[in-house]
Amino acid sequence: MVKVKLFTESTGVLALEDKELGRVILNPTTNGPKQAELHKMVVSKNSQDAQLKIKLAVRMDKPPNMKHSG
Secondary structure, three states, rough: OEEEEEEEEOOOOOOOOOOEEEEEEEOOOOOOOOEEEEEEEEEEOOOOOOOEEEEEEEEEEEOOOOOOOO
């Protein structure tokens, strides 16, 4: 399982923390696609972006000594 969170960077002098824009949870497999795909992010309730998508490429390699993939 891979969890991805997207934040905005707060550059102000009094900025204590960054603002979270969205998050997505991925479950990669060894036979998944190698190219980048668009994933719909779950946005926070007070976000202006309702349809936030992120383009990610996740690759999971099999160990060389593994004989069966399951």
